[in-house]
Amino acid sequence: MTSPSESVVRAWTRLERAHRAALATVENRLKKEGLPPLAWYDVLLELERGGAPGLRPFELQKAMLFAQYNLSRLIDRLETQGYVARTASADDGRGQMLAITAKGRAMRKKIWPVYAAAIEAAVGAHLSPSEARTLADLLAKLYAPRS
Amino acid sequence: MTSPSESVVRAWTRLERAHRAALATVENRLKKEGLPPLAWYDVLLELERGGAPGLRPFELQKAMLFAQYNLSRLIDRLETQGYVARTASADDGRGQMLAITAKGRAMRKKIWPVYAAAIEAAVGAHLSPSEARTLADLLAKLYAPRS
DNA sequence: TCCATTTATATGCAATTGCATCTAGTGTGT
DNA sequence: ACACACTAGATGCAATTGCATATAAATGGA
Numbered sequence: 001m002t003s004p005s006e007s008v009v010r011a012w013t014r015l016e017r018a019h020r021a022a023l024a025t026v027e028n029r030l031k032k033e034g035l036p037p038l039a040w041y042d043v044l045l046e047l048e049r050g051g052a053p054g055l056r057p058f059e060l061q062k063a064m065l066f067a068q069y070n071l072s073r074l075i076d077r078l079e080t081q082g083y084v085a086r087t088a089s090a091d092d093g094r095g096q097m098l099a100i101t102a103k104g105r106a107m108r109k110k111i112w113p114v115y116a117a118a119i120e121a122a123v124g125a126h127l128s129p130s131e132a133r134t135l136a137d138l139l140a141k142l143y144a145p146r147s
Numbered sequence: 148m149t150s151p152s153e154s155v156v157r158a159w160t161r162l163e164r165a166h167r168a169a170l171a172t173v174e175n176r177l178k179k180e181g182l183p184p185l186a187w188y189d190v191l192l193e194l195e196r197g198g199a200p201g202l203r204p205f206e207l208q209k210a211m212l213f214a215q216y217n218l219s220r221l222i223d224r225l226e227t228q229g230y231v232a233r234t235a236s237a238d239d240g241r242g243q244m245l246a247i248t249a250k251g252r253a254m255r256k257k258i259w260p261v262y263a264a265a266i267e268a269a270v271g272a273h274l275s276p277s278e279a280r281t282l283a284d285l286l287a288k289l290y291a292p293r294s
Numbered sequence: 295t296c297c298a299t300t301t302a303t304a305t306g307c308a309a310t311t312g313c314a315t316c317t318a319g320t321g322t323g324t
Numbered sequence: 325a326c327a328c329a330c331t332a333g334a335t336g337c338a339a340t341t342g343c344a345t346a347t348a349a350a351t352g353g354a
Contacts, residue, residue: 003263007279008271012169014286015270016189019166020212021290022159031313042163058302065167070341072304094302094349116150123162124155126288132154138282139161141273143168178343205332217311219334241319241332 015142022122029118035111036081039066039074044083044108047100054099056089065143083107162289169269176265182258183228186213186221191230191255194247201246203236212290230254 004012026038046060061071075098078084083104089095100108127135151159173185193207208218222245225231230251236242247255274282 002267002271004267004271005276005279007276007283008274009263009266011274011279011283011286012266012270014283014290015162015166015169017212018286018289019162022162024212024214056302065164065171067171067342068303069305069343073340076304089302092302092350094347096303116156119156119159120149120151123159123289124149124151126291127155127158127285129152129154131285131288132152132158134281135285136154136158136161138274138278138285139158139165141278142165142270143161144273203332214312215333216313216335219332220310223334236332239319239332241317243333 025122026115026118029114029121030111033114035114036107038115040078040083041108041111041115043074043078044100044104044111047084047098048105048108054087054097056092056095057098058095060098078104172269173262173265176261176268177258180261182261183254185262187225187230188255188258188262190221190225191247191251191258194231194245195252195255201234201244203239203242204245205242207245225251 023038030036030038030041042064043060046063047055050059057071057075058068060066061068064071066074075084075086079086081103083101085099085101086096087099089097124132170185177183177185177188189211190207193210194202197206204218204222205215207213208215211218213221222231222233226233228250230248232246232248233243234246236244271279
């Protein structure tokens with residue numbers, strides 16, 4: 001139980017502030033354009049990348065570090081809107097397989113330009129290319145599967 | 148509207164993931180000890196640092212990048228618990244002055260060891276001292292008052 | 295095979311958040 | 325002093341989150 005150094009505490013505090021600031025920028029822009037919240041995009045992208053058979057909810061959960069009950073309901077909403085299709089898993093009776101629909105793909109594509117501009121405004125505009133790389137590398141260490 | 152580079156997008160994505168992971172660690176530990184959520188600590192600390200006359204809600208809001216309505220209600224809860232005292236602002240009829248109470252100070256002190264250990268686990272354990280400094284510096288750029 | 299444990303996902307209910315808007319002061323220009 | 329735009333803060337209501345727990349199927353033994 002070593003106590004954190006001053007710079008670790010500062011890093012944590014700034015992680016919170018930076019995240020809050022950037023997230024607010026992104027969510028506000030999406031909303032202003034009448035688009036769904038960020039999490040929808042993230043799930044759709046993950047599913048699109050996941051490829052053919054689809055992904056299990058628990059895989060999404062691990063990849064995106066979402067709380068299980070939040071993901072469950074997020075999928076409900078995505079399904080209601082017709083962006084995602086749930087089918088029973090062939091090999092696991094408890095589970096399901098998630099697939100992005102054509103409508104879901106279209107929505108993801110539609111969101112991207114707005115999201116991209118927001119990311120640039122919230123993050124890119126503040127960093128040089130090399131700073132962005134360094135930041136990405138350091139942040140990855142905070143949730144690396146294993147240290 | 149330049150599009151963000153690949154590394155900027157990665158930095159943003161990882162900012163989200165890292166924040167989610169670290170926050171979950173911190174909040175879980177606080178909860179496990181029966182302590183109030185993180186935001187309470189942050190407000191109490193800010194008020195304690197703010198010193199004698201106290202702070203106006205809008206000052207807190209700017210410092211912590213909180214949404215106005217969230218802060219308003221967070222203060223309600225803190226006041227209900229007796230951790231914070233609201234008094235009418237002398238020089239601005241619309242406003243109020245917030246002060247931390249003795250009980251609030253005591254709670255802040257009580258939270259700190261748990262919070263500190265959580266920060267170390269969530270952040271410090273993953274970074275060298277120099278990495279922590281670099282990370283803190285880079286994150287600060289993302290919400291700098293002016294670029 | 296049977297039982298206990300664990301894993302995958304859902305859900306009722308309370309607390310919090312977000313949105314939109316409201317009220318009440320402030321400040322400025324005339 | 326008046327009209328108007330702006331700032332500080334609160335709040336009703338709907339949506340989301342968090343918590344605790346439920347259900348059902350898989351898994352690992354004995």
